[in-house]
Amino acid sequence: MVEDAGVLINPMIVDGQIAGGVAQGIANALFEEMIYDENGNLLTASFADYLTPTSAEIPEIEITHMETVSPESVTKAKGCRRGRRDRRAGRGRQRHRRRAVAVRHRAVRIARDAAADS
Numbered sequence: 227m228v229e230d231a232g233v234l235i236n237p238m239i240v241d242g243q244i245a246g247g248v249a250q251g252i253a254n255a256l257f258e259e260m261i262y263d264e265n266g267n268l269l270t271a272s273f274a275d276y277l278t279p280t281s282a283e284i285p286e287i288e289i290t291h292m293e294t295v296s297p298e299s300v301t302k303a304k305g306c307r308r309g310r311r312d313r314r315a316g317r318g319r320q321r322h323r324r325r326a327v328a329v330r331h332r333a334v335r336i337a338r339d340a341a342a343d344s
Contacts, residue, residue: 258276
């Protein structure tokens with residue numbers, strides 16, 4: 227993993243945030259799954275319903291820091307944190323998931339009605 231947060235004030239904290247972000251991305255891509263039953267009911271509604279990866283499931287992450295100095299800041303750092311844009315993006319993903327669930331429920335109802343009419 228390579229990142230550029232400018233001058234690092236506390237590299238250990240940055241390493242932790244980067245490793246956490248990578249682990250969260252791996253978890254989302256490989257471990258989290260929306261599973262429905264034959265009636266369209268969501269079966270994986272919480273973290274208890276699927277594997278939340280631990281350090282045993284996440285590969286060792288090698289982090290390399292680039293250092294492009296920021297003229298915008300007194301410390302010359304760019305920052306490495308979850309910002310407001312990240313939170314808004316998260317709400318967008320939640321909205322997208324709710325829509326996906328609604329579409330899936332509608333498709334299951336249509337299929338069930340078609341089967342009942344047959």
